[in-house]
Amino acid sequence: MPLFDYQCNVCDNKFSELRKIAEKDSEINCPSCDSLDTKRLLTTFSVGAVSGAAQSSCPTASSCSSAGQFG
Numbered sequence: 001m002p003l004f005d006y007q008c009n010v011c012d013n014k015f016s017e018l019r020k021i022a023e024k025d026s027e028i029n030c031p032s033c034d035s036l037d038t039k040r041l042l043t044t045f046s047v048g049a050v051s052g053a054a055q056s057s058c059p060t061a062s063s064c065s066s067a068g069q070f071g
């Protein structure tokens, strides 16, 4: 199931939910204030490389996999 993003119109809380595609636009409760007044946000499916910000703690895969093998 794909992950969809929603935003509450009452408290502005943003949340994500795994749902069937057929149910992506059906009503969903805000987990914060339990309101049904929510909207689905446009999901941008990231494709491959994201330049900059989204880097994890490992700069490259090779340096990550060799960590802790010394000594």
Ligand SMILES: [Zn+2]
Pocket: 008, 009, 010, 011, 012, 013, 030, 031, 032, 033, 034, 035
């Ligand atoms: Zn809410």
